[in-house]
Amino acid sequence: MAANMGSMRILIKGGKVVNDDFTQEADVYIENGIIQQVGKELMIPGGAKVIDASGKLVLPGGIDTCVHLQQTFMNASIQDDFYSGTKAALMGGTTMVMALVLPEQHCSLLDAYETCRTLADAKACCDYALHVGVTWWGPKVHNEMETLVREHGVNSFQMFMAYKDMMMLRDSELYQTLQTCKDIGAIARVHAENGELVAEGAREALDLGISGPEGIEISRPEEARCPIYLVNVSSMLAGDMIAAAKMQGKVVHAETTVAHAVLNGNQYYHQDWAHAAAHVIVPPLRLDPNTPSYLMGLLGNDTLSVVASEHRPFSTKQRALGKEDFTKIPHGVSGVQDRMSVIWERGVVTGKMDENHFVAVTSSNAAKIYNLYPRKGRIIPGADADVVVWDPDATRTISVSTQVQGGDFNLYEGMRCHGVPLVTISRGRLVCENGVFMCAEGSGKFYPQRTFPDYLYKKMVQREKNQAYKGVERDPYSGDVAKVANTMKKELGLGPIDGESPNKPGGRMHQGVRDLHESSFSLSGSQVDDHVPKRSSARILAPPGGRSSAFCNTPAILKLLRQCYCAAHAQLQQLRWEHSDSNGKPINRNNGTAEKGDCARLNLFSLVVKPILVLSH
CATH class of the missing domain: 3.20.20.140 (Metal-dependent hydrolases)
Structure with a gap:
């Protein structure tokens, strides 16, 4: 029955053909499973089954x-x-x-x-x-x-x-x-x-x-x-x-x-x-x-x-x-x-x-x-x-x-x-x-x-063709370079003081807790130091300011990421102060636990950003 049906000749007559962009009054002739003709006064071979579509779509x-x-x-x-x-x-x-x-x-x-x-x-x-x-x-x-x-x-x-x-x-x-x-x-x-x-x-x-x-x-x-x-x-x-x-x-x-x-x-x-x-x-x-x-x-x-x-x-x-x-x-x-x-x-x-x-x-x-x-x-x-x-x-x-x-x-x-x-x-x-x-x-x-x-x-x-990135050929800069003020680096937690080992704990930072600004990440979502044991940290469920819609162009995304980074870093520092005593030792106030890397999961390549970075530009 399926084979006979497939070889049928069908004429749909008198209807209004509706496509997504226009509507027209036309007949439709079908043969061998394919639409053969669409229009008025079609030349149709004999033996076709006629379907009256008058007044229909x-x-x-x-x-x-x-x-x-x-x-x-x-x-x-x-x-x-x-x-x-x-x-x-x-x-x-x-x-x-x-x-x-x-x-x-x-x-x-x-x-x-x-x-x-x-x-x-x-x-x-x-x-x-x-x-x-x-x-x-x-x-x-x-x-x-x-x-x-x-x-x-x-x-x-x-x-x-x-x-x-x-x-x-x-x-x-x-x-x-x-x-x-x-x-x-x-x-x-x-x-x-x-x-x-x-x-x-x-x-x-x-x-x-x-x-x-x-x-x-x-x-x-x-x-x-x-x-x-x-x-x-x-x-x-x-x-x-x-x-x-x-x-x-x-x-x-x-x-x-x-x-x-x-x-x-x-x-x-x-x-x-x-x-x-x-x-x-x-x-x-x-x-x-x-x-x-x-x-x-x-x-x-x-x-x-x-x-x-x-x-x-x-x-x-x-x-x-x-x-x-x-x-x-x-x-x-x-x-x-x-x-x-x-x-x-x-x-x-x-x-x-x-x-x-x-x-x-x-x-x-x-x-x-x-x-x-x-x-x-x-x-x-x-x-x-x-x-x-x-x-x-x-x-x-x-x-x-x-x-x-x-x-x-x-x-x-x-x-x-x-x-x-x-x-x-x-x-x-x-x-x-x-x-x-x-x-x-x-x-x-x-x-x-x-x-x-x-x-x-x-x-x-x-x-992608229009937005291909090209480097700029220029003469190297040969002028003076200012020194970064040590005081600001220490107060803002932007890195080690000049001459100080990057791994040496200082100030209110505690050994065993990852600093976001010192943490490297890969596009796979993992952290390069994930193999190093970490103590439990306070759980942060969402970045400050709420979740991003991520419907942005690349410069806007980078701006947003910088803002999230700064806000996350500030909140992480606050968490350290809240969970430390006067001597800088950690206090567990709620006996809770957190998964490894919870704080670091305020990372720059969140779920809602990655697909747009990868697919939409």
Whole structure:
């Protein structure tokens, strides 16, 4: 059946063709899985199936950039495999999905990829691609990333700054992963939360006796991060930072989810535990009721580039694994089937975006970012025949009782949506018509992706050419050089007094405590003297003045780093005074302990700075 479907000739007649940049009244002729002609009064061979699209819109098929299928996560099996998940996608007007491969820590990325390919090839109904998660780091991971790109058609990798002890990378590991992505031309997807703070927040919430789903919101305060491709943007603050970065010309792209753009965190305080737990997603939905509308507006003005479903459905019984402890509730919601209709209702019907921008955020932008365009995400001759006939006036009411996707709860239960896919065509195969599904299991194909997408890298390559650093040829300076005043050096702690050994303790400095101004660091994030035992020091959770957004150009970053350095040094000196007696001996006032190098981790290459230094200039 799949072969016959692929060789079908189809004429879509009388509709309005909608691309991301224009709309036109035109017919569309499809043959051999490819769009052959677009226009009026086409010369069509006999025997073509005619689809009447009068009064309807003809859209490029949707591309869902993040789904989770046929996996086990947080001790629970996801409710959709590659058949049911891609079937639900097609029923909702999405013709391509991108699934995330999550290797176990210290397991081979290649093996995890091959396992996922085997599962997907046997069941998928539509085209699919794979992101591969980088859940640990080492030379083997670096080599396998290169192999996946070179030989297996993978062009995107996802890193996590959350899920401590599961998938979270350390600072130096994240830096090396981002550098590798740049070197091989891959897309760096970063789930940007602070894993240390999330873990600490969870402990605090549990200590307060908060064990219900509301703890997921309490333990994860809003954070703004700035990778090259930021996933799951959930807050107004993060949106503002992305908007500011784009205004400055930064190469920043960001993705939100349907849930974050439609719902708010008040759901976590619902009296019904099962209802509240069904909304557990990370980052969590935000409490401010204005957040969803704000995020939808950012989708409408192109601050946010893509909307994904982040489809990962679980049953109520599975979520009950965390009935006494919210940290054990499996994170995930459904949405692959409803993504297109919900965004049309809350985006187009409300006037936050027009039909062309709807195509952009649900299809075309993803195609451009992941180097699929214009084969995907556009209706033109030569493109893959992934086409949806869309009725903007028809309505449907979302219900778990009628959904195809897995799970026993629908976040949008009872929502009445305008915008219904009447016909879905995937690579020239008529797979859905008027609610009837007709596609064979396993008829979908893996879609290999090329690296170095112009949409991301072209601007950066040009900037590197323009900003190449060159030394200045000049005659050497031959004038007098002033001496540094010893008094100032001693009082400010800028270094040893002239003639004094750099390693000799002096003043209020104590042996065994690293001075930031004397400490060397490497771009890997480690300190050159990490092998030397240190006594415990006072823990500093954040640099004075708060966290930096890091959306800066290089001179501004250097200025910021100097300011942080001076402030950190001043605070470190203050800590020494507070933890010393009159003879300069250390006092342990709280019997607490701190990890080795905690003070030194007020280092100049913090997480939010490294990605911009490496990738955005």
